[in-house]
Amino acid sequence: MGNNLRSRITTLCVGLVLLTTLVSLLSFWWSTSKFQAEKVQQNITVAQSVYKQYLKSKEGLLLTAAKVLTADFGFKQAVATRDAATISSVLYNHSQRINADLMLLLDLSGRLVSANVNAQNFADNLQPLMDELLNNSEQSSFVVLNNQLYQVILLPVKTPRTIAYSLVGFKITSAVATELKSLTGMEVSFVAQLDDFATSSLVSQPDNFQPITYFTNKTTARFFAEYLAYENEQIALPSLQSHPITLLLSADLTSSYRDIEQLLLTLITLAVLTMLFGVITSSLLANNLTTGLSQLAVIARQFAKGDYRFKFEGKKQSSEIETLVNAFNNMGNDINKREQQISFQAHHDTLTGFYNRSAMLDLLAKRLTNDARYTLVAIDIKGLRHINDKLGPQVGDGCLIAVANRIRQFSDELGGFHARIGGDEFLTVYPCAEVEQVKCAVADLLKQLQLAYKVKNLKISLRFNAGIVQYPEQGTKADDLMRRVLIAVDAATTSQQSLHYYQDGEDEAHLDRLIMLDELKQAIDDDNGQLFMTYQPKLNIKSQKIDKVESLIRWQRKDGGWVSPEVFIDLAEQSGLIVELTAWVVETVIAQIADWSKKDIHLQAAINVSAQDIAHSGFHASLVATLNKYQVNPSSVTIELTERDMIENEAQGIKALEDLKTIGVKISLDDYGVGQTSLGRLKMLPIDELKLDKCFILTLHESQKDQYIVRSSITLGHQLGFSVVAEGVETAESLSMLHEMQCDHAQGYYLSRPLKAQQLEQWLEEYQRVH
Amino acid sequence: MVMLERAWQVIAKRRYLLALGVLFSVSAFGNTINLVIKDQHDQVLPNAVVEINHLPSSKTSGNLPTAVMDQVDKQFSPELLIVHQGQYVDFPNSDNIRHHVYSFSKAKPFQLKLYSGQPEEPIKFDNQGVVVLGCNIHDSMVGYIYVANSSHVYTSNEQGQIKLQVDTFPVQASVWHSLQTAPLDNKKQFGIESTNPLSITINTSTPAPRNTFGSKFRKGNGQ
Numbered sequence: 001m002g003n004n005l006r007s008r009i010t011t012l013c014v015g016l017v018l019l020t021t022l023v024s025l026l027s028f029w030w031s032t033s034k035f036q037a038e039k040v041q042q043n044i045t046v047a048q049s050v051y052k053q054y055l056k057s058k059e060g061l062l063l064t065a066a067k068v069l070t071a072d073f074g075f076k077q078a079v080a081t082r083d084a085a086t087i088s089s090v091l092y093n094h095s096q097r098i099n100a101d102l103m104l105l106l107d108l109s110g111r112l113v114s115a116n117v118n119a120q121n122f123a124d125n126l127q128p129l130m131d132e133l134l135n136n137s138e139q140s141s142f143v144v145l146n147n148q149l150y151q152v153i154l155l156p157v158k159t160p161r162t163i164a165y166s167l168v169g170f171k172i173t174s175a176v177a178t179e180l181k182s183l184t185g186m187e188v189s190f191v192a193q194l195d196d197f198a199t200s201s202l203v204s205q206p207d208n209f210q211p212i213t214y215f216t217n218k219t220t221a222r223f224f225a226e227y228l229a230y231e232n233e234q235i236a237l238p239s240l241q242s243h244p245i246t247l248l249l250s251a252d253l254t255s256s257y258r259d260i261e262q263l264l265l266t267l268i269t270l271a272v273l274t275m276l277f278g279v280i281t282s283s284l285l286a287n288n289l290t291t292g293l294s295q296l297a298v299i300a301r302q303f304a305k306g307d308y309r310f311k312f313e314g315k316k317q318s319s320e321i322e323t324l325v326n327a328f329n330n331m332g333n334d335i336n337k338r339e340q341q342i343s344f345q346a347h348h349d350t351l352t353g354f355y356n357r358s359a360m361l362d363l364l365a366k367r368l369t370n371d372a373r374y375t376l377v378a379i380d381i382k383g384l385r386h387i388n389d390k391l392g393p394q395v396g397d398g399c400l401i402a403v404a405n406r407i408r409q410f411s412d413e414l415g416g417f418h419a420r421i422g423g424d425e426f427l428t429v430y431p432c433a434e435v436e437q438v439k440c441a442v443a444d445l446l447k448q449l450q451l452a453y454k455v456k457n458l459k460i461s462l463r464f465n466a467g468i469v470q471y472p473e474q475g476t477k478a479d480d481l482m483r484r485v486l487i488a489v490d491a492a493t494t495s496q497q498s499l500h501y502y503q504d505g506e507d508e509a510h511l512d513r514l515i516m517l518d519e520l521k522q523a524i525d526d527d528n529g530q531l532f533m534t535y536q537p538k539l540n541i542k543s544q545k546i547d548k549v550e551s552l553i554r555w556q557r558k559d560g561g562w563v564s565p566e567v568f569i570d571l572a573e574q575s576g577l578i579v580e581l582t583a584w585v586v587e588t589v590i591a592q593i594a595d596w597s598k599k600d601i602h603l604q605a606a607i608n609v610s611a612q613d614i615a616h617s618g619f620h621a622s623l624v625a626t627l628n629k630y631q632v633n634p635s636s637v638t639i640e641l642t643e644r645d646m647i648e649n650e651a652q653g654i655k656a657l658e659d660l661k662t663i664g665v666k667i668s669l670d671d672y673g674v675g676q677t678s679l680g681r682l683k684m685l686p687i688d689e690l691k692l693d694k695c696f697i698l699t700l701h702e703s704q705k706d707q708y709i710v711r712s713s714i715t716l717g718h719q720l721g722f723s724v725v726a727e728g729v730e731t732a733e734s735l736s737m738l739h740e741m742q743c744d745h746a747q748g749y750y751l752s753r754p755l756k757a758q759q760l761e762q763w764l765e766e767y768q769r770v771h
Numbered sequence: 772m773v774m775l776e777r778a779w780q781v782i783a784k785r786r787y788l789l790a791l792g793v794l795f796s797v798s799a800f801g802n803t804i805n806l807v808i809k810d811q812h813d814q815v816l817p818n819a820v821v822e823i824n825h826l827p828s829s830k831t832s833g834n835l836p837t838a839v840m841d842q843v844d845k846q847f848s849p850e851l852l853i854v855h856q857g858q859y860v861d862f863p864n865s866d867n868i869r870h871h872v873y874s875f876s877k878a879k880p881f882q883l884k885l886y887s888g889q890p891e892e893p894i895k896f897d898n899q900g901v902v903v904l905g906c907n908i909h910d911s912m913v914g915y916i917y918v919a920n921s922s923h924v925y926t927s928n929e930q931g932q933i934k935l936q937v938d939t940f941p942v943q944a945s946v947w948h949s950l951q952t953a954p955l956d957n958k959k960q961f962g963i964e965s966t967n968p969l970s971i972t973i974n975t976s977t978p979a980p981r982n983t984f985g986s987k988f989r990k991g992n993g994q
Binding site for chain 2: 071073076077080081158159160161163
């Protein structure tokens, strides 16, 4: 039997029927057996009283006969006169009259005087018999005489004193037993074991028939085993002490066994039928129940595979199954709806309804066939972030939708397809054969897009960058094309052009940058000397002492090649790695300051940081922690920022700088004079130092204009409370001019190129020795 | 007991007969011998008959009076009657029912068919011996007539005692009792050697209870 519902129901039904049947079988068998046993016992009891009655009536007959005989005066006379002939004839005559089988006349000493049958057959002296019968004179007794069983009664012949005894008896033959059998309904046997005599009512007697042995041992083969065929009752009949006579009543049990068996058979048949019925009905029931369920299971599997067609075939089901079926149907529909929705969302941009980037990749992969030619145009909305920030995201979204609509219109016209591949980036792909045609179409597209949009009653003009890639010339794989078109649009953005056609090799450069970035990250993590700091001394012009340095990072790659700091710092800034890089620089420089401090070299070190660093929330805390770690005075550290960096995120940046300033860190404005710092902004910046860009210093001694700018800048700086540093000092003349202009510090190759810490120490030693 | 009492009353009634017996002995013998008759259980036996042998009666039968064996209340009265050889016995019927008195004894078989009152004639008992009397109608009636040939006949009293008168020794005597186990005709012989008191033992059997069959018959008829 399995574990399924169907077999469980069937098992339960059949089990219940079986149990009921077994219980009823057992109880029927028990009660019937008991009833039959009681019936047999009752029959035996009845038979006992019947046999008693029968023998009593016989006894009565005997008594009458004997009484009549012994009271007969003629007989008495004959006995008294010992008239043998008369006695004999009287005995014969009486025996004929009452049908007595035995009539004996015994004298007082027990000698046989006369008999109604041949006297020769009897023992001469019957005194022991007579004595015992006399002692037992109240009733008739059973004795074996002459190999025959008799029921006898002994009566005295009195004249008036007893002069003789008369023994009257009936022969107990199989006829008597048979008669008793017909009265009692049982086999009746008379057994005188000691006299080796037995007679029985049994019709077909086996050889060497011994009633007691036969009846007590006879068995009958029934259903399960051999059973005793008779229930026996042995009754001791009144008899001589030394010659007991037993009456054996044997009730034939065969019919009662047969009755029980009949009943059992009937019951078993009924039980089997009921069980069959149970099996059939329960399996029908289970079938009805489980067909529905297994169909539902099939449907559920079908649902799992994504097939939501609902086809339920079944006859009338129970209401619960019906409910389940309906629930399944609804579930299928709902899941289907939701799946379509999810699938749509997975492949589409919710705002514009365009494909998303991954769906676009799939679609591209499908569409890229050998004979097809496509143009991929990636379009980036410039400054969408500003619109979001200033006009709210709803307007931003409205713009996106409007742009999308125009792109769709354009791409649909050309039989192309389109996707939104980033926050403000779209991609349209359309079939296009000729290069001229491409340029024309793209120009047309940009023209269309740059027309003013009306969003939420606002008239908005948007500017775009577009990158263009040609299939199959510039890539055959979907992801390559996608990457390259993005590179192209990035290039357009970076180059401030509205259009950039992808050039072969840009992808590889891009890849190189990626590899370099990876290596840089590795170099920061490993800190194995690939990256190291150099320090360029700053001369305090007034005191002619070296009291400041600018720390500058250098990177020598594993292969020994040098990477320009501009390149990798730019890369780090673009990728966000700058935060980690700056953290490394800060740690290294501060550690160096602490190290120098131990060597009694007291230098203020300037660290270049980017706008991203200042904007990074952890920068301040990290700097403080590092200062604490190396027990370095914050005033020994100067943070150098370019003008450009200061302008980005102005308010936030100023706040962060003020915080730094509060703890004592000096702030220096780097590359002053070439950026966009207005004088108005300059007065607001929380700076300590102005660092004049080297373009003014390099040719200071030759250019009058530079001298004016530098002189006035120094004056301006001083008047705003800043100290001023001149960078790019390469000649003694320049230095002396700066001295004359009261510049505070000078830095440049004239003094020293940037040096590693150890070299710087040697240089310092040398410098101090000379000066 | 009741029956014995009744028998004794009858005997007392006929005192003269006993007186006669006593008279014989006193006149014929000089010595008195005390005899006690007992049964095998050492119980005294009344109504035992002792006869001294070889002394024929001096009286002739003709002189002997007619003895009477009456029937009262379906009983012979007396139960035991001692007569001499040749003596007549009358069988009156004092009951108001009929009796059929008979005897199959060798000494005197006879029968007096259904009669009431006085039968036609008394019956003469010629032969010595014991005559058992019965009634064909009433099986329970038993009576005994002891026919003696000796003139010296005694019966034991209630104490089983007999005083014998003997002149010469030794003498042979016989004793008989109705309940003796020996055949009824037998008389136990014994000798008397001296005047010493003598104890004689007779084996007896208890008389069978009356009407044995009746109960059995009723039972046999299922009542």
